[in-house]
Amino acid sequence: MTSQRRFVIVGGGLAAAKLAEALRDNDFDGTVTVLSAEEHLPYERPPLSKEHLLGKKSLDEFTVDPAQWYRDHHIDLRLGTTVTAIDRTAKTVTLPDGSTLDYDKLALATGSTPRKPPLTGIDAPNVYTLRTIADSDTLIELFNQSNSLAIVGAGWIGLEVAAAARGAGLDVTIVESAEQPLLGALGAEMGAVFADLHTSHGVDLRLGTQVTEITTHDTGEAQLADGLRLGDGSTVSADAILVAVGARPNIELAADAGLAVDGGVLVDANLLTSDPDIVAVGDIAEQSHPLLNRRIRVEHWANALNQPAVAAATMLGKSASYDRLPYFFTDQYDLGMEYTGYAAPGDYDRVVVRGDTSKREFVAFWLDSDNRVLAGMNVNVWDVTDRIKELVTAGDPVDPDELADTSTPL
Known part of the structure; x- marks a missing residue:
């Protein structure tokens, strides 16, 4: 290697690995150091609540690159290394032992941490969250040893784990404070589809219900959780709790x-932060999106997969802009779904359905007051994602009746 430039990537997930790949793909021949807090090679996270939890994929199948790849491409991958500080003036990062590492360009791909509400009993050893491979493996063991699971929250993780737990034969109760599952992500109309999906598979779904306490009992060795106390004073019994x-x-x-932050780290269309030598990607990046003309932060796999190519170009001084539409997917029971676009609560005027929601085979479209398509979701209908993207990016009004008519081609 001839270049002496030092690029440092803080993070150890998909985004960090893809950024290292992109730098080498762009012929950067300087030093690339990846500092990962986890002890595992960077891996993708969606299987943790899907295929891995269902016993269909092992870790090596969703590890981004094998160890040999990092050696072959001269990537200095340091596992189990948490950066404690950034000195932007000296252009260094501080490592756990107090030593520092110089950088010319820095990338932040630090991801997210599960929220833990301030509930009594939240720290009991059988109260779980899901973020890492260790968390997923723990849930697999739980499925083999327990009869019941109570889940606080009916978001994507809660629903996917519920589906896996029901598949393993556990009794499952979900408690959600909103009136429908996924209310913030999909709205009431499509939230109801997922409510019906889970109740039809035997889940005890408690909507519009607050959890006031995780109840516990003393085993002599620890305080173990044994259920939930709800806002109306009733209780739910369970062998374990997922928050x-x-x-x-x-x-x-x-x-x-x-650095400038709000709900995330503020970045421009090039994924550049308020510091011209630092980019941010993945869950933490709150981006000024050039196509949507707004700031958005998206906690989904597609961003971690695709943003690094733009971030790498920006680090190398090349022109690049991240303008992909948000995309995410889920698999629950016999339902497979893809969502493309962005329709936040209050953005859309109506949801138009093309197909049969009762059979869970349809495409839903979120339209604004001018009948422009903001987003589309295909449920058990495939090979339409590209057309949905075209409808969203075109920004032209559509005829809602034609959109709903399955005899009219998209």
């Missing part, structure tokens, strides 16, 4: 360094 009430972006490192 799945969302995640918070790990922006403390950026904030302490004086």
Whole structure:
């Protein structure tokens, strides 16, 4: 290697691995150091609540690159290494032993941490969250040893774990404070589809219900959780509890360094932060999106997969812009779904359905007041994602009746 430039990537997930790949793909021949807090090679996270939890995929099948790849491409991958500080003036990061590492360009890919509400009993050893491979493996063991699971929260993680737990034969209760599952992500109309999906598979779904306490009992060795106390005073009994009430972006490192932050680390269309030598990608990046003309932060796999190519170009001084539409997917029981676009609560005027929601085979479209398509979701209908993207990016009004008519081609 001839270049002496030092690029440092803080993070150890999919985004960090893909950024290292992209730098080498762009012929960067300087030093690339990846600092990962986890002890495992970077891996993808969706299987943790899907295929891995169902016993269909092992870790090596969703590890991004084998160890040999990092050696072959001269990537200095340091596992089990948490960065404690960034000095933007000296252009260094501080490592756990107090030593520092110089950088010319820095990338932040620090991901998210599951939220833990301040409930009594939240720290009991059989109260779980899901973020890492270790968490997923623990849930697999739980499925083999327990008869019942109570889940706090009916978001994506809660629902996917519920589906896996029901598949393993556990009794499952979900308690959600909102009136429908996924209310913030999909709205009431499509939230009802997922409510019906889970109740039809035997889940005890408690909507519009607050959890006031995780109840415990003393075993003599520990206080173990044994259920939930709800806002109306009733209780739910369970062998274990999963708390799945969302995640918070790990922006403390950026904030302490004086970078501009809000709900995430603020970045422009090039994924550049308020510091011209630092980019941010993945869960933490709150981006000024050039196509949507707004700031968005998306905690989904597609961003971690695709943003690094733009971030790498930006680090190398090349022109690049991240303008992909948000995309995410889920698999629950016999339902497979893809969502493309962005329709936040209050953005859309109506949801148009093309197909049969009762059979869970349809495409839903979120339209604004001018009948422009903001987002589309295909449920057990395939090979339409590209057309949905075209409808969203075109920004042209559509005829809602034609959109709903399955005899009219998309």
